[in-house]
Amino acid sequence: MANRHAAPHRKRKSKRKERPLLGTALVLCFCTLAFVFAGFLWQEALRTSTQVPERQTGSDDDFRPQVGDPPYRVAIDAGHGGSDPGARGVVEEKDVTAATASALLQWLEQDSNYIPLQTRESFDVTATPAERAAAARAQAPQLLLSVHANSAANGSTAAGFECYPSVPGRTWHAESFYFARLLASGMQAAGASLRGRGGVRYIYYLENDQKQLVESTHTEVRAERSFTLLEDVDCPAVLAEQCFVTSAEDVERFGSEEGCRKVARIYYEAVCAYFGTQPLPE
Incomplete structure (x- = not known):
């Protein structure tokens, strides 16, 4: 048991x-x-x-473009012209762009560090953006600046400077953004108000051919095209809107004959800063 x-x-x-x-x-x-x-x-x-986010790659203070040795080939594009007046206001846009581009080309011609290039033989010649982009590309520039002026609807008090570099995702985006910041900084130092975030923005064309403006903080890569003068040249490129032709005060400061010469000098100094050369004395 x-x-x-x-x-x-x-x-x-x-x-x-x-x-x-x-x-x-x-x-x-x-x-x-x-x-x-x-x-x-x-x-x-x-x-x-x-x-590292893409914007930091293009905008970091330590970034410097690889430029090689002078002389540097710089293409200057005067927006509109010929039978295309562009925006109209106190003055016509084509007159502002021609005066500014002409003065800028003179600075570059005097400086042995540069070989100035144009996107057409004369500012009086009518040429589409695609034709001007093709003319620029054929000359193998190392930098392109397309000069424009802005406009606003009647009654608007809009004024100030803004510029558009090659958009994120493109080959020359970082270099273009770097140059755009130099342009905006120079204009701000001269007393211009900067539109948007620091005067640098992006433009995209949507399917209905409408332009969409976005701030430079939008660093996502998009399939939509930007300005033709930025897309169809194989170099860093920026389109600058230096003033509003619909603002009398803006035109007086940056769109008059004297104002265009002032802006041309600012653009010239920005080109020199981009390539690391000493500007000629005024």
Whole structure:
């Protein structure tokens, strides 16, 4: 009788010993998985924090374009012209762009560090943006500046400077953005108000051929095209809107004959800063 009762008692005691061991194993397994998962999260966080956003690549103060040795080939495009007056207001846009481009080309012609290029033979010649872009590309420029002036609806008090570099995702975006900042900085120093975030913005053409303006903080790569003069030249390129022809005050400061000469000097100094040369004295 004693032996029959002893065996079942030993089995129950053995089962009670197995349960703590099983619980310990589960805890250890859970801790191991938690440790591995935490390590994965840490690595992902470290990888993400060390990635450089595209805007920082183009706008970081340490960025400098690789320019090689002079002389540098710089293309100057005067917007509109010929039978295309562009925007109309106190003055016509084509007169502002021609006067500014002419004065800028004179500075570049005097400076042995530069070979000035034009997108057409004369400012009186009518040429589409595509034709001017093709003419510029054929001359293999190392930098292009397209000069324009802005306008606003009747009654608007809009004024100020803004410029448009090649958009994110394009080959020369970083260099274009760098040059755009130099242009905006020079205009601001001369007393111009900067539109948007620091005077640098992007333009995209939507499917209905409507233009969409976005600030330079929008660094996502988009499929839509920007200005033809930015897209169809194989070099850093910026389109500058130096003043509003619909603002008498803006025109007086930056769109009159004297104002255009002032802006041309600002543009020339920005070109020199881009390539790292010393500007000629005024």
